[in-house]
Amino acid sequence: MSLEQNIYDLRKQKLGQIEALGQPAYPNQFRFTHQIPEILSAYTASTGEELEANKPQVAIAGRLMAIRLMGKASFAHLQQQGEKLQIYIKKDAVGEKQWELYKLLDIGDHIGVKGYLFRTRTGELSVHVEEITFLSKDLLPLPEKFHGLTDVELRYRMRYVDLLDVEVRQVFVKRAKIVQSIRRFLDARSFVEVETPMMQPIAGGAAARPFVTHHNTLDIDLFLRIAPELYLKRLVVGGLDRVYEISRNFRNEGVSTRHNPEFTMLEFYQAYANYHDLMDLTVEMLQQVAMDVNGSLKSQFGEGEIDWSNFQRLSMREAIIKFWPAEAGEAPTMEAFKSDAEIEQLVRRLQKTKFSVPYDPREPAGRAIADIFEAVAEAHLWQPTIIYDFPLAISPLSKNKASEPDFVERFEIYVAGMELGNAFSELNDPEEQRRRFEQQLGERERGDDEAHQMDEDYIRALSYGMPPTGGEGIGIDRLTMMLTGSTSIRDVILFPQLRPEKRDEEAAPEGESAK
RNA sequence: GGGCGCGUAGCUCAAUUGGCAGAGCAACUGACUCUUAAUCAGUAGGUUGUAGGUUCGAUUCCUACCGCGCUCACCA
Numbered sequence: 001m002s003l004e005q006n007i008y009d010l011r012k013q014k015l016g017q018i019e020a021l022g023q024p025a026y027p028n029q030f031r032f033t034h035q036i037p038e039i040l041s042a043y044t045a046s047t048g049e050e051l052e053a054n055k056p057q058v059a060i061a062g063r064l065m066a067i068r069l070m071g072k073a074s075f076a077h078l079q080q081q082g083e084k085l086q087i088y089i090k091k092d093a094v095g096e097k098q099w100e101l102y103k104l105l106d107i108g109d110h111i112g113v114k115g116y117l118f119r120t121r122t123g124e125l126s127v128h129v130e131e132i133t134f135l136s137k138d139l140l141p142l143p144e145k146f147h148g149l150t151d152v153e154l155r156y157r158m159r160y161v162d163l164l165d166v167e168v169r170q171v172f173v174k175r176a177k178i179v180q181s182i183r184r185f186l187d188a189r190s191f192v193e194v195e196t197p198m199m200q201p202i203a204g205g206a207a208a209r210p211f212v213t214h215h216n217t218l219d220i221d222l223f224l225r226i227a228p229e230l231y232l233k234r235l236v237v238g239g240l241d242r243v244y245e246i247s248r249n250f251r252n253e254g255v256s257t258r259h260n261p262e263f264t265m266l267e268f269y270q271a272y273a274n275y276h277d278l279m280d281l282t283v284e285m286l287q288q289v290a291m292d293v294n295g296s297l298k299s300q301f302g303e304g305e306i307d308w309s310n311f312q313r314l315s316m317r318e319a320i321i322k323f324w325p326a327e328a329g330e331a332p333t334m335e336a337f338k339s340d341a342e343i344e345q346l347v348r349r350l351q352k353t354k355f356s357v358p359y360d361p362r363e364p365a366g367r368a369i370a371d372i373f374e375a376v377a378e379a380h381l382w383q384p385t386i387i388y389d390f391p392l393a394i395s396p397l398s399k400n401k402a403s404e405p406d407f408v409e410r411f412e413i414y415v416a417g418m419e420l421g422n423a424f425s426e427l428n429d430p431e432e433q434r435r436r437f438e439q440q441l442g443e444r445e446r447g448d449d450e451a452h453q454m455d456e457d458y459i460r461a462l463s464y465g466m467p468p469t470g471g472e473g474i475g476i477d478r479l480t481m482m483l484t485g486s487t488s489i490r491d492v493i494l495f496p497q498l499r500p501e502k503r504d505e506e507a508a509p510e511g512e513s514a515k
Numbered sequence: 516g517g518g519c520g521c522g523u524a525g526c527u528c529a530a531u532u533g534g535c536a537g538a539g540c541a542a543c544u545g546a547c548u549c550u551u552a553a554u555c556a557g558u559a560g561g562u563u564g565u566a567g568g569u570u571c572g573a574u575u576c577c578u579a580c581c582g583c584g585c586u587c588a589c590c591a
Contacts, residue, residue, distance in 0.1 A: 006560080007525070007542060066551075073548035090548060107541075121549050144526040144540050146552055151526090153583050208590065227591095253590060254516080263591065356588095412591095419591055450589080475591045488584095489591095499582070 008139050014104045015137045021101050023134040030112040030135055033059045036080035039117070040125070048119035055116040058127060060085065061135060063164070064109050066145065074102065075126070078111070082169045086126040087113055098132050107145075108138025156496050168491075174293050175480045175492055179246060181292035182266055182476075185285045191242040191268060196231035198224060198248070204458070205229030205397070207450040208251040211261075224250035228267050229397065229471065233426060234461045236269050236469050244268035246476065257488040258418060261497045264476040273470035274425045275409045279386055282413060282421065282472065283311050286384070286479075293483050300485045301416050307383055311413075315389040316369065319377040327353045328376075340365040346372055362446070366391025366406060381414035390424075396436040396452050398424035413474070415482050423472030430462035 019025050034042070039058060043051070062078030062085070072091040077084045091099045093115075105111065112133040120126050143149045148165045155162040162168050183193065201220070203210035205227030213222050228245050235243050246266045255261060270277070290297050290308040297309040314322065317337050324331035328349045336342040347359045347368055355375040359368060369391045381387070388411035392400060398408035410424035427433055436452075437459070443451035480492040490496035 010542075066553095068550045068553050069547090070550065070553075071547040073550085075550045075553085077551080086551075088549075092548075120551090122551080124549095124551075126549090141525050141541055146540070147527045149526075151522095151583085154526090206591085249591085251590070254588080256587095256590090257585080259590065265591070422591075473591075478591065 007141050011106055011137060011139045014106070015139075018101060018104050018134050018137075021097060021104075023101065025134075025137070027133070027135060030061045030133055031059065032061050032112065033057070036060055036062055036078065036085045037083045039085055040083055043117060043125055046117075046119075046125075048123070051116075051118050055118070057114070057116050059112060059114045060127065061110065061112040063138075064105060064107055064111060065142075065164075067105070067107055069103075072099070078113070079164070082166045082173075086120070086124050087115070087129050088118075088120070088126050089113075089129045089132070093128065093130060094132065101132055101134060105134075106138060108140075108142045110135040110138075152490070153498070156490055156498055159494055171480070171484045171486060171492055172494060174484050175476075177293045178289055178480055178483060179476065181289045182246065182285065182474075184292075185288050186242075186244050186268060189242065191244045191270075192240055194232070194235060194240065194243050194245055195247065196225075196228045196235075196245060198250075200225050200231075202453050202455050204452060204455050205231075206249075206251075207452065209253060209450055211250050211252050226251050227265070227473070229473070230455060230458045232267055232269050233466060233469065233471065234458065236271055236426075237461045237464055237466045241271035241467070242269070255497060257490070258478070260477065260489050260493055263489070263493075266474045266476055267471065269426070269469055269471040271467040271469045274468065275388065275411055275423055275470055278423045278470040278472050279313065279388070279411060282386075282423065282474075286413075289479070290483060299483050301482055302485070302487050304382060304416075306415060306482055310383070312383060312385040314385065314387055316373050316377075316387050316391075317389070319381075319385075319387055320369070320373050323377040323380045325350075325353060325355065325376055328355070337369060343368050343372075350375060364391075364393035366393030370394050378414065379417050382416055385414045386411050387414060395424065396440050397427055397433075399427045399429075400432075415478075418478055418482075419475070420478050420482070421472060421474040423470065426466070426469045426471050428462055428466040428468065430459050433462055434459050 015025050039060065043056070060078060060080070062080035064076055065079045065084060066077040068075045074089050076087050076089070078087055089099075089102050094102070112135055113127055113129045114131040114133075115127045115129040118126060118128050142164065143161060149155045149158070149162050155168075163172070186193070199213065199215075199222040201222060203223035203226045205225075206229065208226040210223040210226050213224060214220070215222055227249055228247065232243055232245060244266060245268075246264065248262050249265050250262050252261065253259065270281070273281075287297060287308055290299060297307065299306045299308070317334055321331050321333070332342070332346055336346065343365045344359065344361075347357050350357045350372065351359070357368070357371050357375045359371075370393075373387070377387075389401065389404075389407045390398070390410040390412075392398075392406050392408050395408045395410050398410040401407045401409055408424060410422070412419055412423070413421040427436065437454045440452035441454060444453070477489050477492050480486070481489060484492060486492050
């Protein structure tokens with residue numbers, strides 16, 4: 001019999017004894033007067049003398065996180081919503097039977113207490129308990145009180161235990177505030193929040209491999225969406241000039257500290273706006289969110305500090321020039337990007353250094369420009385930076401720049417060396433869209449299974465006329481990482497994707513007798 | 516998928532060159548009516564991730580597998 005099983009059985013016995021004392025094992029409610037955070041904020045200013053004079057009566061509930069027993073009196077901490085309040089139980093004050101009950105409690109149990117507020121000799125606000133109500137038993141031991149759970153696998157698998165750690169909890173509270181703040185920002189500007197299909201017959205709107213699922217009655221395969229993009233633009237065609245959606249996308253790709261197979265994205269579309277309008281809107285939105293969440297335009301991330309007050313803006317080509325590594329010789333000029341031969345030369349020069357840049361002569365030169373950018377510039381983009389004017393070759397849904405047809409009106413936001421957002425003036429010429437899809441089909445033929453598929457209904461929608469529109473996607477998980485200082489995406493997703501846990505055949509904690 | 520690293524009591528971590536597997540917290544028993552990582556005395560708790568191999572002897576060395584982390588590649 002394992003130790004864990006021992007503790008489980010012991011605590012079940014205690015639960016039986018608690019019932020024998022007349023308290024139900026699993027009562028169905030507790031009427032409290034305050035939540036613990038309310039008490040802490042309402043009485044911080046009250047002195048011991050004031051409390052002594054008024055003896056404010058309170059009833060509170062929470063989880064027991066520490067017990068310090070001294071014979072016939074005891075202090076303990078109750079935790080609720082990530083905050084702790086001390087309680088003081090004295091045998092004289094609660095009586096024989098309640099004292100017996102108290103001694104049957106374990107760390108991790110939920111209880112409710114009634115009593116009055118006072119300050120201890122050391123000045124800590126505490127509840128002088130007059131009555132204990134048993135609420136729920138913790139049958140399994142909590143992690144070590146000082147270090148908590150540090151095994152990240154256990155943390156992610158047993159988030160219900162991990163969340164008792166106040167700092168872990170705080171990350172997810174902040175995540176909720178981020179989403180709240182984004183909604184407030186967009187709602188105030190007349191955006192309409194919508195929900196579009198998660199299960200799509202054609203997975204479009206991004207370059208990624210989808211998950212496949214099956215509908216039994218219709219007997220068709222469906223794809224979990226990789227982006228809501230094409231549906232949201234159909235809505236703009238239909239006259240929802242300003243729409244947004246915050247929801248999950250699914251991409252059947254590797255997992256890493258920056259990637260989870262399901263992740264949350266904000267996408268929004270604004271009719272009659274171009275990508276420059278979106279740049280301004282984005283800066284304003286991210287600054288509001290940072291203030292709402294942290295009360296500051298600075299946030300700590302890893303070794304450094306992110307300063308959201310200042311967004312650098314560079315074109316992709318300018319960024320390549322700016323961050324061109326000395327070991328690869330003279331930095332290119334803007335002119336160099338106009339010639340396919342010169343672009344190939346740039347790649348060749350980089351390939352002689354530590355920078356690995358793929359090159360495929362069958363691919364359009366624009367792809368090479370993007371690859372060069374990723375190799376030399378991306379890692380430098382630690383402070384918030386807007387990179388604009390992307391090559392047409394990697395942007396099948398963006399509008400061409402009028403002055404430079406090989407480039408499109410697209411930008412991405414980079415923070416802490418990561419992509420945070422992606423935006424563009426939306427391509428609304430249905431015939432050009434058809435040509436782009438056909439070109440993507442060509443790449444599919446050549447083996448790129450992330451290339452975009454043909455979507456006839458989307459082209460039909462554009463044929464009814466979409467106003468000039470700017471659209472943008474922002475990764476909520478990544479934004480949460482940046483604003484909470486979490487260097488792994490798994491720390492901002494409650495239940496990140498892990499391999500299924502393998503269970504041993506040993507007896508389950510329910511305690512079935514062994515065969 | 517490639518490379519590097521990790522896996523020891525419920526939790527956090529030790530263990531000399533390959534030589535009796537240990538501590539703190541949690542648990543249990545006892546003492547203690549203002550403690551706060553409470554304190555003090557005692558008790559119990561282990562198939563060292565799994566399976567092989569080398570060896571008189573393996574937590575330690577080797578191989579494979581499982582799980583996790585970091586990193587590279589793809590992407591947001």
